[in-house]
Amino acid sequence: RKEVEQDPGPFNVPEGATVAFNCTYSNSASQSFFWYRQDCRKEPKLLMSVYSSGNEDGRFTAQLNRASQYISLLIRDSKLSDSATYLCVVNELNDYKLSFGAGTTVTVRA
Amino acid sequence: NAGVTQTPKFQVLKTGQSMTLQCAQDMNHNSMYWYRQDPGMGLRLIYYSASEGTTDKGEVPNGYNVSRLNKREFSLRLESAAPSQTSVYFCASSESLYGYTFGSGTRLTVV
Numbered sequence: 679r680k681e682v683e684q685d686p687g688p689f690n691v692p693e694g695a696t697v698a699f700n701c702t703y704s705n706s707a708s709q710s711f712f713w714y715r716q717d718c719r720k721e722p723k724l725l726m727s728v729y730s731s732g733n734e735d736g737r738f739t740a741q742l743n744r745a746s747q748y749i750s751l752l753i754r755d756s757k758l759s760d761s762a763t764y765l766c767v768v769n770e771l772n773d774y775k776l777s778f779g780a781g782t783t784v785t786v787r788a
Numbered sequence: 789n790a791g792v793t794q795t796p797k798f799q800v801l802k803t804g805q806s807m808t809l810q811c812a813q814d815m816n817h818n819s820m821y822w823y824r825q826d827p828g829m830g831l832r833l834i835y836y837s838a839s840e841g842t843t844d845k846g847e848v849p850n851g852y853n854v855s856r857l858n859k860r861e862f863s864l865r866l867e868s869a870a871p872s873q874t875s876v877y878f879c880a881s882s883e884s885l886y887g888y889t890f891g892s893g894t895r896l897t898v899v
Contacts, residue, residue, distance in 0.1 A: 682830070721878055721890035722831070765830070774819060774838075774882060775846065780830035 681705055682779035684766050689784045691756050698752040699782045701766030708777075711742055711749050714765040716781065722765055725751075756786045790814050794879050794891035801869040801898045809864040809894050811879030817889075819882045820862035821846075822854060824875040825893075831878065837862055869898045 684701045691697045703711075711728035726733065728740040728749050739752040749768075753760055766779035792813045801807055813820065818839045823831040823846075833846030837856040851873060853865045862881075866873060879891040 680830075686828070719893075721892050723890070724886070724888060727886065774884065775821070775833055775836060776888060778823075778831040780828055 680779075681777045682766050682768055684779040684782045686780060687783040689782065691784070691786055693756055693758060693786055693788055695756050695786075696752065696754050697756055697784055698750060699764070699784075700748050700750045701779050701782075702746075702748045703766075703768045703777075704747070705768070705770065705777075706747065707770045708747075708768040710769050711740075712767040712776070713738075713740060713749075713751050714767055714778070716763045716765055718762075722778075725764070753784070756784075758786050758788060760784060761786045792879055792881055792889050792891035794877075794894050796894060797892065798895050799897070801866075801896065803870060803898060805869050806865065806867050807869065807896075808866075809877055809879070809896075810861070811863065811891055812861045813879075813881040813889070814860065815881060815883070815887075815889065816859070817881035817883045817887070818859070820856065821880045821882075822852075822862070822864045823878045823880065824848065824873075825878060826875050834864065834877075869896075871898045874898045 713725040714722040715725040716722040732741045737754045741750045763781040763783045765781045795810045821836040822834040835854040837843045840859045877894045882888045
């Protein structure tokens with residue numbers, strides 16, 4: 679079983695729509711959680727960290743559910759520039775090696 | 789403002805050839821990593837170096853070797869390339885969990 683699993687999508691949404699997707703992780707010892715964004719043929723870049731209480735960064739909202747071992751990302755008012763693959767990333771306490779999901783592809787259409 | 793620099797950006801090898809992927813960072817980070825990315829698999833850790841002078845195996849180390857030449861440079865060597873090593877390779881560096889910076893990647897094809 680993969681440590682981090684994501685729905686690959688693609689999620690095709692019109693501009694202005696809201697899109698949300700989840701990621702599940704298998705290791706209950708995981709302590710830190712992140713969403714990375716990867717544009718086509720580019721390197722991953724940190725989008726946001728995910729905190730236990732949930733957090734927002736502009737149009738992006740991340741949630742963590744430790745009991746069910748999943749994290750979510752919600753994008754409001756989607757822009758064309760949000761088209762990318764979103765990588766779910768987790769790691770264990772005191773271990774700075776990150777485990778990456780395979781990514782969820784989002785395509786925003788005009 | 790270079791961050792993490794990887795060379796080469798593209799490479800085609802014949803089965804059995806060897807090559808070294810170079811990675812250098814200018815952010816004074818202690819930790820460096822080599823990942824490979826394959827379709828549907830996500831990024832998988834090949835080797836990492838927690839600090840200068842140390843290296844450790846990651847999830848998929850077979851067929852690779854690494855050298856942490858100094859604090860700035862971390863190279864990945866394929867001694868005898870195989871078609872299964874066709875992939876996109878990313879180098880990354882970090883000082884903490886929140887400071888993972890990736891290079892732009894090396895697209896390697898082994899024929």
